[in-house]
Amino acid sequence: MSSDFNSPGLARSHHGAGIAAMLAATSLFAGMDAMAKLLMAEYSVIQVLFFRAGFGLIALIPLLWRGGMGVIVTARPWAHVARSGIALVAVSCFFLAIHRLPLAQVTAIGFAAPLLITALSVPLLKERVALGHWLAVAVGFGGILIVAGPDAWSGDLLGAGAALALAGTFLYALAMVLMRDMGRTEAAVTTVFWFSILTIVLTGAALPLVWRAPDAQAWGLFAAAGILGGVAQLLMARAVRLAPASVVAPFDYFHIIMSASLGWLLFAEIPSLNTLTGALVVVGSGLYVLRRGGK
Template sequence: MPDHSSVPPIVQRVDNAPRGILMMLVAVFLFSILNVLVKVTAEDYPLTQVTFFRNAFALLPVWATVMAQGGFGSIRTARPMGHLWRSCVGLTSMTLMFWSFHLLPLADAVALNFAAPLFLTALSVPLLSEQVGVHRWSAVAVGFVGVLIIVRPSPDMLNLGAIVALGAALAQSFAMIAIRQLSTSETANSIVFYFTLTTTLLSALTLPFAWRTPDLWGFALLVATGLVGGTAQLFMTRAYTLAPAAVIAPFNYASIVWAALFGWTLWYEVPDLHVVAGAAVVVASGCYILHRETLKHRAVVSGAAGED
């Protein structure tokens, strides 16, 4: 799944929106493959072991990219504790998300994860001191209604799968905030590298307590989670360097299409109507927030910022 550590470095660039969108679509497809791999491997191996392989083998493409784009100089940092905090909340989000794949149909878990930008908007007020106007608060409220449609208010609304998926979305929003804070002084390669390295070390601590020796096929699948996940992260990072976030981010919602398709073809999971309707509401609210962010950015650039 995606951890959203793809923050572009603060450098001059020439935008190429079509290429950026293509990169994002490739990243979304690869992350969707990753979700399938995690759901498959979690049926046979401890979740913490799957998480370790996801991070450890992601180091290979991430390290290769760092060496090709500036080497050690590009990952020099003066904020190790910031990277540690970002890694802890990111690892929490990743673990909960992987667990939700095991507990829920794939499309349901992915749809509930779309609540992350809604949590982020709410948390940006106390944690980032950002001003959130009536438009964005209204979008958050509508998005919350969409989440309720997905989980269906009822005596069994708070089932374990829904709680875990929403917990993953909440942790992901904290990770996004940590990335925003780090991106004021850190490069994208630095944030991705230290996240991958730290989560590998942290997840390795659990291996003595939960380990199942994989057979050759199982080992191949576990390694694939890391290689696919790391490559997807790099494509997403590249996408955000080629075009503005407001152009790129909405294409992340294509993941619900892939989740529904893979869930149907591999596990015969057909999304219920309420999941489709709720996901549509959440996606619409998220797109509206992105729209308002675009207007706000243009207003700031023109020196006439208005209410958001």
């Protein structure tokens, strides 16, 4: 944490700004998901990811203008390649999942990420995790099974959607654990920049195979998805700089309210009882881990 927050009074004065940044970030991420769902009715996930990354770079322009290109210099290029590659597959899984499932259901499954981060931090970062945390992880996984529902284990598209959401959640958690380790030397803008560049390179190589010329409406949706996602990443990074993660992280759960609202407005999706019940279990488990910290 920055030395600006050495004073408890000053730190608390930034909590409201941090919470506001987190609420804005989760709202923009939900909007990005909705744009991606609309686009994937007509366009390949490769094309959606390519323009998501390309337009997302627009959000970095003010930071690069102010800090210069030196802010993207890194001494750990291969760490960025590994982390970005994993994150790219994770986002691909999520986009494919929201093409098949209601937005709220995929969002609820994604809430398992903090619990998986807790579990993965033991073998990868050698952190110690209390017994209560392990119990919370087990309960949270039970909640995910409730959200996924019995169709998760079937062979149809709904089952494939749940499997993709679960895979995306695991890979996202793995990417975040790697980012936690990289955060000791790498700035958030550096990580976002190299993730975007790697995504553009990899999806761009395959783009000619799936290219479909966008119409004017699709161009607008591609631009919106990219800019919303890019700004949301920066707002989330700002949120954890302004206030402790234990303060702002619970407000990430606002994401499911936005996802359910957009799902209802744009796709006539009504969250199922399984989704609502399982989401409460997962959120409760995640809040326990956040509340207890390292105890």
